[in-house]
Amino acid sequence: MIEVDNVTKRYGSTTVVDSVSLTIAKGGMTAIVGPNGAGKSTLCSMIGRLIPMDEGSIKVDRFDVTATKGERLARRISILSQENHVTARLSVEDLVLLGRYPYTHGRTTVEDREHLEATIDFMELGPLRHRFLDQLSGGQRQRAFVAMVLCQDTDYILLDEPLNSLDMKHAVAMMKLLRRVCDEQQKTIVYVVHDVNIASWYSDRVVALRDGRIVHDGNPSSFMQPEVMESIFEVDVVIREVKGKPFAVYYG
Amino acid sequence: MTLRPVKSIEPGIAASVVVVILLCFVSIAIGAYSLSVIDLVRGDAEFHDSMVMATSRIPRTLAIVLVGMSTSVCGLIMQMLARNKFASPTTAGTVPAASLGILTMALLVPGATMFMKMIVATLFALVGTAAFLLILRYSPMRSPLAVPLVGLMFGGVLGSIATFFAYRYDLLQSLSAWTEGDFSRVLKGRYELLWLSAALTVVAYLAADRFTVAGLGESFATNLGLNYRRVTVLGLVIVATITAVNVVTVGAIPFLGLIVPNVISLAIGDNVRRAVPYAAIGGAAFLLVCDIAGRLIRQPFEIPISAIAGVIGSMVFLVLLIREAPRGS
Amino acid sequence: MAVSLPVSRLANALPRTMAWTPLVRLAVLILLLAIATVAFMTLESRGNWDFVLPFRGRKLAALVVVGCAVAISTVSFQTITSNRLLTPAIMGLDSLYMFVQALSVFFLGSATMIMIDPRVRFLIEILIMASFAGALFWWLFIRSRFDLHMILLVGVVFGILFRSLTGFVMRMIDPAEYIFLQDIFFASFGAVDRTLLGISAVLVTAGGLVVWRVQDRLDALLLGRPMAIGLGIDYQRTIALLFGVVVVMIAVSTALVGPITFMGLIVSFLAYGLAGSWKHRYVLPASCIIACLLLIGGQTILERVFSYNTTLSIVIEFAGGIVFLILLFRGKYT
Numbered sequence: 023m024i025e026v027d028n029v030t031k032r033y034g035s036t037t038v039v040d041s042v043s044l045t046i047a048k049g050g051m052t053a054i055v056g057p058n059g060a061g062k063s064t065l066c067s068m069i070g071r072l073i074p075m076d077e078g079s080i081k082v083d084r085f086d087v088t089a090t091k092g093e094r095l096a097r098r099i100s101i102l103s104q105e106n107h108v109t110a111r112l113s114v115e116d117l118v119l120l121g122r123y124p125y126t127h128g129r130t131t132v133e134d135r136e137h138l139e140a141t142i143d144f145m146e147l148g149p150l151r152h153r154f155l156d157q158l159s160g161g162q163r164q165r166a167f168v169a170m171v172l173c174q175d176t177d178y179i180l181l182d183e184p185l186n187s188l189d190m191k192h193a194v195a196m197m198k199l200l201r202r203v204c205d206e207q208q209k210t211i212v213y214v215v216h217d218v219n220i221a222s223w224y225s226d227r228v229v230a231l232r233d234g235r236i237v238h239d240g241n242p243s244s245f246m247q248p249e250v251m252e253s254i255f256e257v258d259v260v261i262r263e264v265k266g267k268p269f270a271v272y273y274g
Numbered sequence: 275m276t277l278r279p280v281k282s283i284e285p286g287i288a289a290s291v292v293v294v295i296l297l298c299f300v301s302i303a304i305g306a307y308s309l310s311v312i313d314l315v316r317g318d319a320e321f322h323d324s325m326v327m328a329t330s331r332i333p334r335t336l337a338i339v340l341v342g343m344s345t346s347v348c349g350l351i352m353q354m355l356a357r358n359k360f361a362s363p364t365t366a367g368t369v370p371a372a373s374l375g376i377l378t379m380a381l382l383v384p385g386a387t388m389f390m391k392m393i394v395a396t397l398f399a400l401v402g403t404a405a406f407l408l409i410l411r412y413s414p415m416r417s418p419l420a421v422p423l424v425g426l427m428f429g430g431v432l433g434s435i436a437t438f439f440a441y442r443y444d445l446l447q448s449l450s451a452w453t454e455g456d457f458s459r460v461l462k463g464r465y466e467l468l469w470l471s472a473a474l475t476v477v478a479y480l481a482a483d484r485f486t487v488a489g490l491g492e493s494f495a496t497n498l499g500l501n502y503r504r505v506t507v508l509g510l511v512i513v514a515t516i517t518a519v520n521v522v523t524v525g526a527i528p529f530l531g532l533i534v535p536n537v538i539s540l541a542i543g544d545n546v547r548r549a550v551p552y553a554a555i556g557g558a559a560f561l562l563v564c565d566i567a568g569r570l571i572r573q574p575f576e577i578p579i580s581a582i583a584g585v586i587g588s589m590v591f592l593v594l595l596i597r598e599a600p601r602g603s
Numbered sequence: 604m605a606v607s608l609p610v611s612r613l614a615n616a617l618p619r620t621m622a623w624t625p626l627v628r629l630a631v632l633i634l635l636l637a638i639a640t641v642a643f644m645t646l647e648s649r650g651n652w653d654f655v656l657p658f659r660g661r662k663l664a665a666l667v668v669v670g671c672a673v674a675i676s677t678v679s680f681q682t683i684t685s686n687r688l689l690t691p692a693i694m695g696l697d698s699l700y701m702f703v704q705a706l707s708v709f710f711l712g713s714a715t716m717i718m719i720d721p722r723v724r725f726l727i728e729i730l731i732m733a734s735f736a737g738a739l740f741w742w743l744f745i746r747s748r749f750d751l752h753m754i755l756l757v758g759v760v761f762g763i764l765f766r767s768l769t770g771f772v773m774r775m776i777d778p779a780e781y782i783f784l785q786d787i788f789f790a791s792f793g794a795v796d797r798t799l800l801g802i803s804a805v806l807v808t809a810g811g812l813v814v815w816r817v818q819d820r821l822d823a824l825l826l827g828r829p830m831a832i833g834l835g836i837d838y839q840r841t842i843a844l845l846f847g848v849v850v851v852m853i854a855v856s857t858a859l860v861g862p863i864t865f866m867g868l869i870v871s872f873l874a875y876g877l878a879g880s881w882k883h884r885y886v887l888p889a890s891c892i893i894a895c896l897l898l899i900g901g902q903t904i905l906e907r908v909f910s911y912n913t914t915l916s917i918v919i920e921f922a923g924g925i926v927f928l929i930l931l932f933r934g935k936y937t
Contacts, residue, residue: 072829096835103829107685110825110881120823124835128819128882174834360756419752424688426759430864431924438921447781454770528763577771584767588760595757596749 023047024069024099024178024212029078031064031234038064040234041078046227048177051204051211053221056231057255062214063104065231066182069212070101082178096124099178100171104186108155114166115151118142121173137173145169145199161192168196172203179203181213185220197224218255218270222246230254246270290555294339297562301335304569334457337465338565338579339558341455341524344471344516346557347478347550349531350538351509352403354489354546356410359539360422362531363403363517367425370432371402372514372521373452377436381443388522392467395518402432404510455525455580457565467523471516475554478512482547485509489544527561527580529587534560536594560586625878625885632877632892639900646907664800666902669856669863670870670894672807675814676852677867678874678883678890679845682821684755687875688930690867691849694755695762696732697862700854702765703731705772705784713783722798729806729854735761736850745843803855810848811891817841818883825881863916865923870894872926 026044030037039061046052054062067073069080071087080087082099100121108117118141122134142151145165155163164187171179184200185193201224204211215221221228222242230238230245232254238245245251246268251259257272349362356366363369375398379391386394406428410421433453440449478485487495488505495502520526534556538549561579564586568577643663648655680691707716716724736758743749743757773781814821820841823831832838856863874890875881901915 067829070829070833072832091835092832092837093835096833101829101833103833106827106830108826111875112825112881116881117826120826120834123819123823128822128884170830171833417750417752419750419756420686423693423752423755423759427688427690427693427927430693431927434865434917434920434924438917441917450770450773528767581767581771584763584770588764588767591760592757595753595760 023081023083024210025081026065026069027079027081029065029068029075029080031061031068031073031075038234039068039075042231042234042236043078044229044236044239046210046212048210049204049208050226051200051213051224052227052229053225054212054214054229054231055216055218055221055254056237060231061234062231063182066101066180066212066214067103070099070103070180071095072101072103093124096174096176098176099180100174100176101180102167102171102182102184104182106167111154111156113152113154114147114158114169115142117155117166118147118169118173121170121175124174137175141169141173144203145172160187161189164188164192165196168199176209178210178212181211183214183216185215185217193220200224218245218251218272222270223267243268287551287555290552290559294555294559294562297559297566298335298339301338301562301566302331304566330461333462333465334460335562337460337468337524338457338561340465340468340472341520341527342530342558342561343554344468344475344557345520345527345530346534346553346560347475348513348516350535350546350549350553351478351485351513352531353535353539354485354544355407355506355509355513356421357489357491358410358418358421359536360418360532361425362529362535363513364429364526364528364531365422365425367402367406367428367432368399368513368517369453369521369526370429370436372396372399372518373449373526374398374402374432374436375518376452376522377440377445377449380445380448381439388464388467392518392522395522396515399514399518400510402428403514407506407510452521452525453580454578455520455527455583456578457524458576458578460524465523467519471519474512474516475550478509479547479550481505481508482550486544486546489546525580528584529591530557530561530583533587533590533594537590540594623879625880625882625889628877628879629885629888629892632889632896636892636896636899639896639903642907643899643903646903661800662902663899664804665859666898667895668800668803668807669860670898671811671891672803672852672856672859673863673867674870674874674890674894675807675811675887676849676856677871678887679814679821680849680867681871682824682883683842683845684752685825685827687871688868688927689755690864691853692857692862692864692867693762694736694758694850694853695760695765696736696758696850696853697857697864698762698765698769699732699735700728700857700862701784702769702772703728705769705776708780708784709772709776713780716783722802725799725802725858728858729851732854732857733847733850736854737847740843740846740850744846745839799859803859806851806855810852813844813848814887817844818887821845821883822881861916864920865927866894866897866916866919867923868930869897869919869923869926872930 024044024046026042026046028041028043029039030041031039038059042061042065054066056062064073068075069082069087071080071092074088082095085095085098087095087099112120115138119130119134119138120128121141122130122137126134142148145168147165147169150158150162150166155166158166164184168181168184171181181200184196188196197220200211200213203209222245225242228238228240228242228245229236230250237254238250246261248259248261251257251270251272255272260271261268262271263269345363348368352361352363352366352368353359355361372395375395376391378398379386379394383390406425409424409428436449437446440446484500484505487498487500488502488509492502495505535549535553538552538556542548542552561583564582565579567586568579568582571577640663644656644659676691681687681689711719739758739761740754743754773784776784820831820836823834823836824838824841826834828838870890870893873893874886877893878885878889880886897919898915901919905915905918
């Protein structure tokens with residue numbers, strides 16, 4: 023269980039996250055949505071202990087993220103942030119195997135190998151496994167980074183805009199994959215996403231932020247209401263049913 | 275339809291010009307040989323005094339003003355072309371390249387005239403700076419702070435090449451004379467090249483709007499119908515020539531091209547047409563103050579202006595950096 | 604890393620009958636180093652062993668200590684800054700060193716300087732440099748949470764500050780003292796005091812062991828800050844530790860042989876290409892061996908072939924500068 027308790031983050035005089043409290047139970051996919059500058063990424067980074075909070079506390083399975091030893095946390099929660107630049111010339115396999123670092127510190131064991139093979143198979147990275155990261159397309163690289171996070175084999179997975187720079191086909195493939203990870207491996211996935219339709223289509227729960235506060239929290243169908251979405255995003259929204267699920271049209 | 279430009283009066287300019295003129299008088303008045311400016315103005319001065327004035331004091335003060343103005347404007351243009359606040363002739367390889375050019379002339383054509391040295395130094399400065407801009411263009415650095423770091427490394431490399439040859443041919447002491455600015459050797463007949471810098475500063479002012487647009491990037495500039503490449507070349511030629519002229523005549527002044535434009539940009543923004551006059555006046559004032567301080571601190575000795583400018587400049591720059599830089603985590 | 608391509612291509616052109624695993628590569632490098640060492644120790648000795656061996660042995664030791672200091676500090680530094688174009692020498696420590704020297708000559712005179720126990724002088728110099736860098740790091744990184752580039756830039760600016768001050772002091776001293784300072788300011792691998800070597804060797808070994816102990820963390824740091832934290836690295840502490848080691852290493856090498864800025868670039872560039880692995884377990888030893896090989900081989904060639912004595916550092920700096928330019932124009936590196 024992830025427990026966010028009254029967390030606030032300020033940059034200078036602007037409050038980016040404003041006393042947010044949130045509990046995410048084990049299992050399921052939670053999408054964090056909201057307009058630009060709502061504090062989505064900041065919240066995600068604070069849960070992943072990439073940045074410290076000014077007030078409040080965050081616990082993952084009762085471990086306070088600011089006080090617990092990094093390694094212990096790294097076996098429970100993994101995070102993939104938005105911008106990932108790797109200086110070294112690593113192959114896909116090298117990268118994915120680094121996901122095992124919290125367990126074996128880079129000395130590869132038989133068990134690590136098994137995890138590697140399983141992840142490579144699962145992510146369909148077999149043909150790319152010996153390619154270097156700088157030889158991959160944006161979508162392939164993103165898949166490799168997600169594979170690394172999966173290889174870390176944590177109960178909780180945080181993804182900050184995992185669909186960045188992915189086209190329709192790859193975005194949908196990535197979401198299906200995350201859904202499978204969640205269902206088949208009983209992982210808890212929390213991800214930041216811009217597209218409200220993606221969020222509602224694939225998630226079990228949608229948390230909406232605006233101006234650093236939670237303005238909506240519930241299942242996709244409670245989120246996919248015109249008045250809810252209009253109050254969050256300030257656009258006119260029409261909800262239609264497509265393939266039996268609500269779909270938001272906000273163009274025009 | 276005729277297009278009439280909007281005229282705006284900058285009250286700040288007038289006030290700062292007055293300050294610079296006052297500083298000029300102070301600069302002329304002080305020195306190892308005491309002069310009374312009032313006597314000179316009244317015409318009561320001795321003949322000898324007028325000689326000192328005409329051959330040494332006035333040229334020196336003029337040189338300071340010209341170098342201050344032109345270097346500072348150079349920095350402004352560099353920051354536009356490199357689209358980075360921390361670019362300047364010293365942090366983009368221009369000064370080291372110019373010194374390398376002078377060294378080359380000293381080795382190959384020992385009897386070269388100042389003008390010949392200047393031409394070669396300009397060519398070197400042009401190539402060095404263009405190379406650095408190309409690097410920036412083809413391998414954009416993610417952190418804005420990486421640009422001056424890589425630029426300084428680049429300058430260090432040029433410096434290591436210069437040192438390599440200077441050491442072999444026993445020219446190290448001359449090399450340090452070019453890299454450390456000094457106005458004590460300025461005399462009538464030895465500083466006049468600096469007027470070229472002044473002329474180019476005026477050209478920079480006339481082309482100011484183009485630099486503003488170029489500062490927004492190539493696609494933006496092209497969209498507005500500007501020939502980006504031509505503006506870049508123009509800016510490069512101005513920066514390289516001014517830098518070369520200044521290095522040949524008085525040596526390099528650290529930080530001048532960096533801190534003055536940055537302070538100006540903080541105060542009035544990045545519209546080059548508005549910023550150029552302020553940058554020019556600010557540069558002159560900064561250098562005059564450094565020079566006056568250098569001559570007063572340890573009378574009758576003189577502390578080289580590059581040392582004073584380096585000390586004051588680096589401190590100002592540190593303050594700017596720490597105030598402005600975004601925090602990492 | 605795209606820039607390592609040509610070197611790995613070079614490596615691929617080597618005989619294919621044996622497997623070029625990282626360990627084999629290390630063994631080949633060690634072999635080359637051994638050959639260079641033997642050549643360095645024995646060429647043109649004219650049977651004068653009693654004199655030649657201790658004399659050259661001392662020089663050899665100095666080269667090894669400096670080589671390892673440069674190699675370890677540069678590789679660690681490039682990993683923690685995620686930038687393979689930077690060397691720790693740009694932090695302005697060399698200028699601080701020159702400033703300290705110039706000040707002591709100014710106040711004490713070269714005659715008095717020579718009389719002070721060199722070990723005491725050496726330790727004081729290292730202490731001054733390390734405490735300055737430590738204070739800077741603590742203030743910017745730990746207290747104000749600026750990113751690493753900021754620390755570097757502030758270091759560079761301090762470097763210019765010290766250089767300005769040095770320039771000022773150098774104008775105030777007489778020409779004889781100027782030459783004395785100039786000798787100090789150019790790296791010289793020939794004139795290292797034996798007493799200093801001991802202390803330096805201890806410091807570099809200690810630093811090397813510290814880095815070796817955390818080499819697995821360095822591997823993870825290659826992924827950048829967010830992923831390293833995600834993998835459970837205590838980022839701030841690890842960076843502080845490595846930064847401390849880097850500073851001591853630079854202080855040692857600067858105090859021992861004078862400022863060397865660009866040598867680290869050639870060393871790390873070759874090490875990434877020739878080690879055959881990105882893991883620090885292989886890159887670190889490879890870089891040390893390559894550094895020693897460059898220094899020992901370079902010194903042998905300069906001394907014995909060109910009978911050209913004092914300028915190895917200037918030649919290596921020159922070559923390092925060229926490597927830097929190649930890296931720059933090749934593009935992708937950050």
